[in-house]
Amino acid sequence: MSFVEILDSLALRKSELVEHFERLIAPKSDQDLEAMAQTSRSLTLQNFGRTMRLFAPLYLSNECINNCRYCGFSRDNPILRATLDVDEVVAEARHLARQGFRQILLVAGEHPKFAGRDYLAECVHALAPDFSSISIEVGPMETEDYAPIVDAGAEGLVVYQETYNRGVYSEMHTSGPKRDFNFRLDCVERGYAAGFRRLGVGALIGLSRWPDEAIALAAHLEHLFKHCWQAQITVSLPRLRPAAGGFHPLFLMTDRELVQLVCALRISFPQLGIVLSTRERAPLRDSLASIGVTMMSAGSHTEPGGYTRQGREHLHRTVRGRIVAPEYQDGEDELATGQFEISDERSPAEIAEILRRRGLEPVWKDWDRALCGV
């Protein structure tokens, strides 16, 4: 059965695992939550040791043909846009490599003209000698379009469904190919068929009630663990931040609820990689590092060229998708606009030091590929 069918019948039929997960995310006393955190901590230790993988996002392009109400990169926003050429991508990546990173996530808005298959394969090919793990987070593609990107050296594919609620999905994605809910839902499996061996999924927290999103996400994870069994599966739980275009999250999730969700995911899926981005504040990131999170971004920039100010020659604005000269407003930085605000602005070295102080080993380079021969 495809995951589309499973999702559509989820209200009527849940697996035992998903029912158990639903009980884990129900409101809990402080004492019960503490017990969950203890179990989560020891399962994380058993399955991942005292390690924390560190990675950095590298934004290639903020061009996009979609309008998503919560995202500053939306086509109709008159933001400063740029797509880095391959040399500029390499310059940004070298900066990250000098900071210690060997795991990188290439991010681009959905725009086949600017960030299509051939461009992505070229970027991956140029970075492969310097990075042990390259993942991409770009618009969904067909299996045959992913294949050359895998061949060039990418091993990871990240595709958040954003929301598993079809009605909310339709309201949030007002135009562009992203309106096709099912095409996005099946994307991770198309990536697996093309050869990606790290698969990342997630839902944006803030578009609908978080427990509903979490239950659908758990069902998706269960499906992927069964059907993509050769891949490492990761999940990300980005809580929405204010973005260009004036969007504010519609539903809130407290820090306590986020901690409970991380624990519930760890208890239900002991081998699941759990990713936490710099959207979250430093103190919360530090405490989640010991409870269940296994992978963190650090020192992130969400604007193309943000690390070394690359790409300024290509800067332009778009008005309803039409390219116009940039015309900077007073005090505006001559740099492409970022996707969202960062909350944890500590440097990668500072974050690594804090992890060490908490008894965790920061892992900059992942040896899995060499060990597994994948």
Ligand code: SF4
């Ligand atoms: S969320 Fe992705 S697809 Fe939507 S506007 Fe932003 S970059 Fe484009």
